[in-house]
Amino acid sequence: MRTAFTLARSGRPGPVVVDVPKDVQNTALDYRGDGELALSGYRARLRAVEQSALSDADCASFFAALMQAQRPLIYAGGGVIAAGAATALRAFVDTFGLPVTTTLMGLGGFDTTDPLALHLLGMHGTAYANYAVEDCDFVLTLGARFDDRVAGVPAKFAPRAKFIAQVDIDPAEIGKVKPVHWHHVGPLTRALERLTTYGRAHGLRPQLAAWHAHVAALKRMHAMNYDRTSALIQPYAVLEAINRHTRGHAIVSTGVGQHQMWAAQYFDFRAPRHWLTSGSMGTMGFGLPAAIGAQFAQPGKLVIDIDGDASIRMNIGELETVTTYNLPVKVVVFNNVGDGMVRQWQKLYFKGRFAASDKSLHRKDFVLAAQADGFAWARRLQDKAALEATIADFLAFDGPAFLEVMIDPDAGVYPMVGPGASYAQMITGDFIPSREVHAASDAVPSSMF
Template sequence: MNAQLTEPKTKPAPAPAGATRHPLAGHALSGAEVVVQVFADEGVEVLFGYSGGAILPVYDAVFRHNATHAGADGREPMPLIVPANEQGAGFMAAGYARASGKVGVAVVTSGPGATNMVTPVRDSMADSIPMVVVCGQVPTGAIGSDAFQEAPISNIMSACAKHVFLVTEPERLEATLRTAFTLARSGRPGPVVVDIPKDVQNAALAFAGEGELPLPGYRARLAAVERGALTDEDCAAFFAALKQARRPLIYAGGGVIAAGAAEALRDFVDAFGLPVTTTLMGLGAFDTTDPLALHMLGMHGTAYANYAVEDCDFLLALGARFDDRVAGLPEAFAPLARFIAQVDIDPAEVGKVKPVQWHHVGPLKRALERLAAYGRAHGVALELGDWHAHVAALKRDHAMNYDRDSALIQPYAVLEEIDRLTGGRAVISTGVGQHQMWAAQYLNFRAPRQWLTSGSMGTMGFGLPAAIGAQFARPDALVIDVDGDASIRMNIGELETVTTYGLPLKVLVLNNVGDGMVRQWQKLFFKGRFMASDKSLHRKDFIKAAEADGFAWARRLERKEDLAATVADFLAFEGPAFLEVMIDPDAGVYPMVGPGASYAQMITGEHIASRSAPVPTDAGPAAMF
């Protein structure tokens, strides 16, 4: 194309003194080539996407970039992974981001290609996952004309993403893309969508090699948060309250993982001895095998975690937002806590659901390090022996359990065997439903980014494509998709993606012949009227489906006595493996805190011990705050 080059309206900021000028600065590139070069500059290692007419210029630029920069072994620097469906691409990018902490990237075409990305984008927004989605769009002049495969993506995605850009001025393309990555990873992470018309992809541009859009409001707010630092007075107030507590507890959320603050949390616990419970999204933020770990709290949290929340007199919330699956009845949540402290990167979350007596808005890692340093410098030593003994008793007396004598295969037993063999070190992805909660309850997570699940949105079909993305992020890790028969159906086409790319992914389907979680709710709250929860779909032969998609190891487990040997073979197989387990169709998820109920009203089921009331309220010195 011989189109005249134009001066960008958004000029890049001057390079810092001594900075190396980009080797391509000033070169003429097409808009599509600019997109790919920005990807390379941002360190993108893999792309996920499905082609189509409106994105073909970018795909062609990816092809040429990989051909030009291939290694001596022919390895592409930026492979593009093609799924069965664009939604799969979105969840692969999200799984990559969740497992690596890097920005996941998906590239799709216009119209249906872009609308198929809506659910992954909203899912990532709800769970604060950094992602950049590039969508092709019809030419600028055709926008609004109902052109072939046109959809108003900037309007549709604006309610789902952290930010959406529609690039109609070619000279703003490079700065827009660089800004998208900054937005995705900064502050509270989230997905950013960049909609690029085809004529902008084909435009001839002068590559700057640097520069972003101004966004003064966002940058000012971000800078204010980043500058947020705990003063001596803040620390003194925090420890004055903590020193009065007899039963302090940490409530850690996904923000600990997003902030890279797990090590700082470990150090804080080592210094002051507070037990830790985590949200569903926070699993792995603190080693769940630690004596002070209480695993997960909430609607399907462990009984002992929920009872500890009932009993605590001081609660420290770290990167957690008191959502309805944790604090379904906010006024009854942590009823004995006379002091609640909260640290978060997002000021909108402070006091939003539960009033707090102390808070700090700023980077979580830095805040924990500051508190730990202050406490050590001032000789803070807490006497928590009685509380530790109480926590240990809760874990012993209200341990997770199930009918171990049943002749039917229990899903909990399958997961316990997986946990025994992996030592809590596998990367686990899940679909959504009962299997998701069983995995959260019965598996251990020794480190961050081992647990990938759709938390806030609860998106069925998430597990398999997210596991694929995770395997690309961590090629040497054991990655297991724990799925359900109903959930995996949503994106079952991605089985072929696993074998196409030769991924050693392990896919486990706990088959209870229907929507088990929906059935459980219907049983408990709708008098057993099982409307549509069996899906009326009983014809699927998952083993034949897996074999048809190239799985050399695909088995069905139906006999309890074969469980241990089959699971061992499944995990030991070197390539892709698929295991379907026919489980007890009546197995339930317990404990369960019903909608609008408090933890004191928790349903523990037949095999987990419950208690009738929380501990007495005589909090001693803690009653002073």
């Protein structure tokens, strides 16, 4: 068991399965209380990675490329958070002035309210982040893996980048998806601190005023936006209202789907470990248990589960856990009467065959369900005029609170870089200005996902 925890926490952290057969469970054993399995191969590899450091020559070649660059960009992933490298990243950016875009798992690794923050990139990234990726000529990849939600077409990702650098703790990630010109396998904090120290000592300061102005213009001209005049409640408006109260300091968890992407796009994240979401093979139902765990770990913090009507169903039994322990978790369910993200893909890529994504025949009353599990504050919001007051009341409630919001069922997640598409083909929807003019395409990539 000790070895399992060592494995889970060392190197590239991750889950470990421990299988304890029934006969072992029932066997009387002497408890010795120390020692671990040898795992000599694993430990030797881990030691090599943990001890690796950037040489002067490594730093020199990195800065030779950076000083040539006119439009350098940092692409930061969940590794920044896992490595506890947010402070080192901040110092690096303060010194050299590179704008930062983060992956879904990297949100909070860099303060999203910073002028140099470009928020999320990729399939549902902000238009300005994706345009910056298109425009940049240098990419510094930190603890990120060019996955298919970021680099759907690896050869067309950052097409103008003359130099791509990558730092990761996992040797298998280097060049796995996208070939890189410079890489370092080792602890991220130490690598960033070393680069910062080296660059300062050698007086290396890229002149990026023009690039900063370009990034600021992208952020201004292609800001997130939505239908503000609609009579229906727009989920983005709810998130903006919550964000006005929390200002990036709440811990937010999510399920998987449209609500997850909206929360990633519309919330601010000021610090690491405030964003708890299931990336990659995203697990619906993650939001409520994650919020419960976070509230136990941080009893003084405001913890909000942003959930969807389909995702919350996956683990709805945990509502009872919230009230059993009287955890002041705030649960928001965006109800669009179906699997919204599935519906969005069916609409865009599967000729509108809405198979199994409609839940209008489901009879569940979420508010009654929450009340049945002991929520003293459980309400349904369906009147747009009551939005601000309801959110304020909901967040101020001293105890578990449950809010179901009946949202516009046609609200979509935009921008969107379709599966198998490049950033140049990004669609921004009806409310975010695009800088490209697209010819309508007949080709429906219905086999792509």
